[in-house]
Amino acid sequence: MWYEKPGKDTDVVLSSKVTIVRNIKGFSFPAKMSDADRENAMGMIRQAGGNMGFNFIRCDEMDDTAKEDVFDQYYCKYNFLNSEQKTAFLLGKKEGLGVLLGDKEHISIVSFVSGDDILSAYKSAEEVAENFEKEMEIAYSDKLGFLTSDIRYVGTGLSISFLVSLPGIEKTAGALAILSKRAEKYDWQIRPILQSDGNKEAGMFEIKSIATLGVSESDMVSRAQKVIADAVKLERSCRTNIYKKKTLIVEDQFYRSYALLRYARKIEATEVLNLLGWLRFGLDNIKESEVDLDWDTINMLTHKVRRDYTAVDSRGRKNAASAGIRADKIRKALKKDNERG
Amino acid sequence: MRCERCGAPIGNKIIRYNGILLCEKCARDLNVEDPFRGTAMLGQPFSILGELSNALMSASNDLDFANANTQIRCPRCKTSLRDVETNGAVGCIECYNTFNETILKDILKRQGTSEYKGRKPGTRADIDETSAVKDKPETEAPAKPKIEVQPSKPEKKEAPKATKADLLEKIKKADLGTVSDDDLKEAMMLAAKNEDYDLAVRLRDELKSRKGDN
Numbered sequence: 001m002w003y004e005k006p007g008k009d010t011d012v013v014l015s016s017k018v019t020i021v022r023n024i025k026g027f028s029f030p031a032k033m034s035d036a037d038r039e040n041a042m043g044m045i046r047q048a049g050g051n052m053g054f055n056f057i058r059c060d061e062m063d064d065t066a067k068e069d070v071f072d073q074y075y076c077k078y079n080f081l082n083s084e085q086k087t088a089f090l091l092g093k094k095e096g097l098g099v100l101l102g103d104k105e106h107i108s109i110v111s112f113v114s115g116d117d118i119l120s121a122y123k124s125a126e127e128v129a130e131n132f133e134k135e136m137e138i139a140y141s142d143k144l145g146f147l148t149s150d151i152r153y154v155g156t157g158l159s160i161s162f163l164v165s166l167p168g169i170e171k172t173a174g175a176l177a178i179l180s181k182r183a184e185k186y187d188w189q190i191r192p193i194l195q196s197d198g199n200k201e202a203g204m205f206e207i208k209s210i211a212t213l214g215v216s217e218s219d220m221v222s223r224a225q226k227v228i229a230d231a232v233k234l235e236r237s238c239r240t241n242i243y244k245k246k247t248l249i250v251e252d253q254f255y256r257s258y259a260l261l262r263y264a265r266k267i268e269a270t271e272v273l274n275l276l277g278w279l280r281f282g283l284d285n286i287k288e289s290e291v292d293l294d295w296d297t298i299n300m301l302t303h304k305v306r307r308d309y310t311a312v313d314s315r316g317r318k319n320a321a322s323a324g325i326r327a328d329k330i331r332k333a334l335k336k337d338n339e340r341g
Numbered sequence: 342m343r344c345e346r347c348g349a350p351i352g353n354k355i356i357r358y359n360g361i362l363l364c365e366k367c368a369r370d371l372n373v374e375d376p377f378r379g380t381a382m383l384g385q386p387f388s389i390l391g392e393l394s395n396a397l398m399s400a401s402n403d404l405d406f407a408n409a410n411t412q413i414r415c416p417r418c419k420t421s422l423r424d425v426e427t428n429g430a431v432g433c434i435e436c437y438n439t440f441n442e443t444i445l446k447d448i449l450k451r452q453g454t455s456e457y458k459g460r461k462p463g464t465r466a467d468i469d470e471t472s473a474v475k476d477k478p479e480t481e482a483p484a485k486p487k488i489e490v491q492p493s494k495p496e497k498k499e500a501p502k503a504t505k506a507d508l509l510e511k512i513k514k515a516d517l518g519t520v521s522d523d524d525l526k527e528a529m530m531l532a533a534k535n536e537d538y539d540l541a542v543r544l545r546d547e548l549k550s551r552k553g554d555n
């Protein structure tokens with residue numbers, strides 16, 4: 001799994017993500033496609049994808065394990081995987097690199113890299129986009145660039161985002177506004193992440209590009225690097241600052257949070273994320289911590305709890321059960337960590 | 342009775358603007374200000390927008406601004422203007438011609454520019470990989486693609502009659518806030534004639550916002 005690989009700045013940045021969307025000339029966009037056209041276009045993309053080394057899977061032919069896997073690794077929406085329309089997925093070329101077919105656009109290339117590394121995420125995605133552009137006629141106009149169904153992406157069809165955990169900024173008055181202003185300067189936005197139940201995920205934010213016109217791809221990549229560097233710097237100083245001012249509180253919360261995660265028998269996702277936020281506060285600041293814990297484990301847990309397909313799938317019916325399963329998994333992960341040390 | 346712009350049924354208030362029947366929402370969108378406040382408004386407040394739309398309509402180009410008013414659905418995929426406005430999505434490439442004005446307006450509102458600067462199909466972006474690592478000082482402030490481009494100049498009135506080309510060049514670079522209404526209006530017409538709709542719409546918006554100030 002791409003998210004289990006070590007990355008840069010993983011104390012703050014969980015993942016770097018690049019999306020590039022493309023459409024095939026001569027077909028309506030997916031929402032307005034006839035079944036015959038859909039099959040036709042799928043066939044073309046399947047072949048081009050095959051030439052690049054991708055495997056083609058139709059969503060309605062995936063079993064639950066496969067769906068869970070794609071949901072977990074490529075952040076596909078539940079609705080995409082269980083759509084009435086014929087959606088499909090290309091994967092298997094490289095970890096973290098996949099292509100959604102027949103979502104809002106004909107082709108949505110997604111590329112994930114763990115931590116802060118937008119350049120490699122971008123390059124993997126671009127290579128795939130470039131290949132599609134060479135193998136088939138892509139909807140493009142000199143004036144507006146790549147044409148998309150969603151008007152927000154017309155132009156480069158490129159969107160860049162980071163998933164970040166900012167408990168320090170969130171708990172520092174005014175800090176979020178500062179970061180938000182910075183991001184705006186680059187024409188980027190930062191927004192809190194909401195779970196499907198509408199609950200805010202504690203400390204979790206997405207920092208995302210807006211512009212697809214007026215900027216080149218290289219402008220966007222270099223802005224991405226600047227925005228994320230600012231976020232990392234600010235978050236670290238907020239964490240340190242709070243720790244210095246409220247050492248006892250932070251240490252107390254750190255150990256309490258660890259104990260809850262380590263021993264709880266049922267736990268809700270929102271609570272887990274909140275507790276993980278406190279672990280982030282303490283981990284680098286507390287010297288000679290009494291628990292053995294590393295960033296990889298914290299990030300893996302964050303990822304797993306956020307991307308819990310069964311929790312979405314059950315739609316509340318099995319909530320009690322999934323709270324128990326969740327607690328079991330977390331307990332095991334933390335236990336392993338301690339035994340290793 | 343139906344709105345000739347979006348096709349929605351029209352309630353008991355009938356709004357006619359430039360000869361087109363509009364629903365309340367479209368009237369608001371088009372900045373047809375408070376059309377119910379009596380006839381005193383009818384003569385002049387519309388003139389600015391009217392001039393622009395006339396100028397835009399008379400220009401012949403693939404960006405056909407006239408279409409949005411008369412044609413309610415995309416001839417190819419049958420997407421309606423209302424669909425585009427509510428979903429922010431279009432159904433096919435032809436929609437980009439059909440709903441050009443709406444799409445362009447939306448793009449400008451969100452991004453401040455509609456100029457494509459990305460790569461061509463089948464090519465690679467030219468990315469400077471060294472800049473990634475080096476923490477280079479911020480020489481070039483990121484170009485904020487909103488309106489202001491240069492520090493505002495103190496002089497309010499433009500010097501003697503500049504030539505038309507000069508005026509456009511000057512306005513492109515100037516802080517719009519310092520440009521007089523008359524120059525803005527003239528530049529707007531020029532821009533539309535030159536098919537620089539991007540600039541034309543920006544100028545129109547600037548003029549509109551001034552109207553709002555009073």
Ligand SMILES: [Zn+2]
Pocket residue numbers: 344345346347348349363364365366367368
């Ligand atoms: Zn209307």
Ligand SMILES: [Zn+2]
Pocket residue numbers: 415416417418419420431432433434435436437
């Ligand atoms: Zn269409």
